[in-house]
Amino acid sequence: MGRRPSNKPTSFDIAYLAGVSQPTVSRALRGSKSVSLATRQKIEAIARQLNYTVDKNASSLRSQRSNTLALLFFEDPTPDESNINPFFLAMLGSITRHCAHRGLDLLISFQKLDDDWHKRYQDSHRADGLILLGYGDYTAYEPRLRQLIRSGTHFVRWGSVDDGTIGATVGSDNFGAGRLAGEHLLARGRKRIAFLGQADSHYPEFEQRYAGLAKAVVTAGLSPDPALLVDAVSSEENGYHAARELLSREAPFDAIFAASDLIAVGAMRALSEAGLSVPEDVAVVGFDDIPAAAFTSPPLTTIMQDIRLAGEALVESVLAQVEGRPGNPRVLPARLVVRASSGG
Amino acid sequence: MGRRPSNKPTSFDIAYLAGVSQPTVSRALRGSKSVSLATRQKIEAIARQLNYTVDKNASSLRSQRSNTLALLFFEDPTPDESNINPFFLAMLGSITRHCAHRGLDLLISFQKLDDDWHKRYQDSHRADGLILLGYGDYTAYEPRLRQLIRSGTHFVRWGSVDDGTIGATVGSDNFGAGRLAGEHLLARGRKRIAFLGQADSHYPEFEQRYAGLAKAVVTAGLSPDPALLVDAVSSEENGYHAARELLSREAPFDAIFAASDLIAVGAMRALSEAGLSVPEDVAVVGFDDIPAAAFTSPPLTTIMQDIRLAGEALVESVLAQVEGRPGNPRVLPARLVVRASSGG
C-alpha cells in the first residue's frame, strides 16, 4: 500500500517536491532549453518516480494543439459491418506507424458518406487534422469538403490527384498504373481488354485507371471498345456481376483489367463458373495487391501501390498544413506485381 | 465573406446571442432536463447556425471523461510494417463500429510488446479505458498489466479467458473450438492429427486450442502423440517452417490443426512443396477465418470467431469499468466453417 492508487499526480506535486515552480516543471518536461540541466534532471527523476503523465486534455486545451490526427474511412457500398476494404486496412497500418513515429495519436472512425461527420471534427479540437480515405462516389462528399475548407479544418484526401479535386490530395499514379496494366496485357498478346469499374467522373481514380489503359491500347494501334467497359464499384459481389454482364454482352474479350482486386476476385469466380480458364482464355489484372491476391487460383497479377509511402505522405501533408505550410498534392508511383493470372 | 472563417465560436458567444448564461448553454446542449424547452430550442438553433461544436479538450478536462477508448495492438513477431494480422483488423472494424454506436471516439496504436506503452495512457486522460489486442507472448506484457491495475486504469484484454489471467478479459471459447476442430477431423476418419502452434502457457489461447483438440482425440479413444506437436507463432513463415519440421520428424500424420489461418496457409505451402495433397493426404483446419482463407486452394476449413460480438463485448466491458461496474470475463462461442481443405 505504498502509494494511493488513483491519486493522479499533477505538475504541482512535482513542483513542490522539486522545490521549483509549476511552470518550470512544464518547461522541463517538454524539453525547453531555458531550464538548467540540473533542475531538469531532478524534475525528470521525480516525474518518473511518481509515474507522472501530462494531462492530455489540459495540455491540448491550453496549447490548442491535440497532437492527434483523425482517420476517417468512407465506404460506399458495403452495409456489411466487419468487411472492410483490405487495401484501406493496409493503409491504416502504414498511417498509424507513421503517426507513432511522429508522436501523434490517431483517432479512427468509419463514416457513411452522407453523414454529418464534418461537424464532429471542425472546431471540436479532437484532432489537429483529418485524413480522409474513401473509394466512394466523390461527388457525395465533395460539398462537405468545401465546408471543411470554409471552417479552416486541415485535411488531406487519399484519391485521385487531378485539377478538379479540392483540398490537399495524395494518391497513386492511377493513369500510369492503368497504362502499366494495359501494356503488360498487350505485351502478352491480348488485344481485347475489358475494364471492370466505374469509369466516370464520380469515381475519378477508376476513371484514370481506365484512361491509362485506353492510352496503352491506343498507343498499340488498337482502339478501345465501349462494349468492354462495365461499371462496378469495389466489392467482390460487384465484380462477379460485372463479369457476368460482360459475358452476356457477347463481345469477345481475352483480358480483364479490374479496377480493384475485390472486383477481380469476383470476376474470376464468374469466369470460372462460365467455364473460362484464367489465364488461358482470359488474362486478369487487378489493382491494390490485397493480401488475398496471392492466394486466389491462379494468383492474381495486380498493381501494388506504395502503401508505406502513402501513409507517410498523408501524415506529412496534414502536418504541413497544421504548421501553416501548404499541403501540396502528391502523386505516388505504383508498380505491377506479376503473378499467374495474366499468364506470367 | 459572411462570417470570419476560423473564429471558432464558444459557448459564450451562443449564450450572448441567446440572452442566457453560458452554463445554461452547456446544459441545454448536453440535454439536461433542467432547462426549459423554449430556451433549449433557441440555443440549439443558434448553435447550429454558428456551426458550434463543444470543445473536446475543455469538456474532457473539466468532466474528467474523454469519451474515448484506446485500442492497442500488440504484435510479437512481425517487424514487417504494413502486414497486420488480418484477424485483428476485422476486430478493429467491429470495435470501431460499436464505439461509434456508443458515441465514443477510438484511439488506435500499435505497440511493441516491450514498450512503455502503459505510461502513455495511465493518468494522461487520453482515453477512459484501453482495449488490448495481442497474440504475443502473454508473459511479456503481464507485468505491465499489473501496473495498469495499480494505477487504476480501466482496460480489457482480448485473449484466453481462464483463471490465471489478470484484469477483465474477453475471448473465444478456445478449448471448445479446438475440440470442435478435432471432432470434425476425427469424424472424417483422421486419426493422427498434428497441431501447429505454441502449446505452452506463454500462449494460453493456443494452449487451450490444443487442449480442446487433445480432449477430442482422447474422447475418441486415441492418444495424442507429442511428436505431432510443433511450435509456431502466428505467421505464414512460421507455419511453413513448422510444417517442414513436422515432415522431417517422419511421424505419420493425416491431418493438421493449425492454431491460426496464417500458420495453416504456410503449412499448406510446405505440404504442397513436399508433394502431399490437401485434403487427400492431409486434412487441414485453421483458426480465425481470415478473408484469405476462402481463397486458398483448396479453400481452408477454419474456426470462425464471432467478431461482431467480440467487439461489442470488449467495448461494453471497458465501459462497465468506467462506470464503476465490474468488467466481467466473457467467453464467446466459435463455430466451424467447413471448406475443402478438411475433405468437406
Add this chain to the structure above:
DNA sequence: ATGCTATTTGGCAACGCTCCCGATACGAGC
C-alpha cells in the same frame, strides 16, 4: 564596486467547459 547582458525562474492569466451551489420566479397550498 557598478552596470549590463545572458540565463533561469516565478507569477499571473488564460484555454472553454462543467459542477456545485444559490437566486429568482411562479404557482400551489393552507
Add this chain to the structure above:
DNA sequence: GCTCGTATCGGGAGCGTTGCCAAATAGCAT
C-alpha cells in the same frame, strides 16, 4: 396573504496545463 416547493437559470470556482512577461540570479567587463 404568507409560506413553501418546484422549475429554471446565473455566479463563481475550478479542471491542469501552457504562454507571456517580469523578476531574480549569475557572469563578466568596465
